[in-house]
Amino acid sequence: MKTICIVILNYNNYEDTIECVSSLQMAIDPAKYDIVIVDNNSSNDSMSIMQNKLNGVTLIQSNQNRGYAYGNNLGIQYAKKEGYEYICILNNDTIITEDFLDICISYLESHRETVFVSPTLVDYDRSHRVQSTGGDIYISKGYVNLKNNGKFLNELPPIVESDYIGGACMVFPVKVVETIGYIPEAYFLFFEETEWCYKAKVAGYKNICLTNTYIYHKGSVSIKAVSGLQEYLMERNRVVFVKRNSRTRLGYYQFLIYLLLRTTVRFCMGKEKNLKKYRYYFDGVFNRIDKRFPFICFGSK
16 A cells, blocks of 8 residues: 555645646656545535546545635545555645655654655746745744745755744654644634644654755635635734644733734834734634635634
């Protein structure tokens, strides 16, 4: 049996999914891995088209869309049940041109203190300009950076250790789920892989990006199609992340005061014009959802 299961999530975007799978099958010997595609309850004909267009993949239909974590967790549960040793979560808006799997798996096998590994994410325009090698978390400010964003591959050190790695491509041993659980489902989108990696680091593990291998990343199409959704979830979930992961209640309250004061100062200085952010923050505090986005719902983990 193959030891690697690649989990790809699809929602209303079968074109990118088909292109991603085709690039994967051309760049890496399919004998090394199996592909599981989870359709996150698409409202178009994604499932039927993928069934007709794709060969050698397993298709799982979710009967509800509860976001990135919920959909990928269905794939992880399948891989765990089927006995795979390693999983690669891969966004459907990525293009593969080289075998990053061997490099990532080899690193995991020789560095048992590491549980999450990723190739470098680079811009889709083939410029080899870096999108991200992961980033660090400043939980007291609810801030997460993008390491090496805008640099070129040849400017990077061979290994970058960070507090988290990007959810567009994560390679990890299945057994990590037994230690830190499944991907947190409290966000719908944004910050879920951040919390997952953060939990791994708190448990004493490392999160590593390897810069001697890379994949192309287009950037999310689905969320950009809904006006205001990306900003809303980023700001709301920033609060949710700190609320769930701050080590003390006092630290969480201090963060809220900092966030509100910072936004107010930026508004007074003319650097912030969207006063709706206050509402976004309080939606995070009270676990509410903006009525503009009634389709947002969360899993149970």
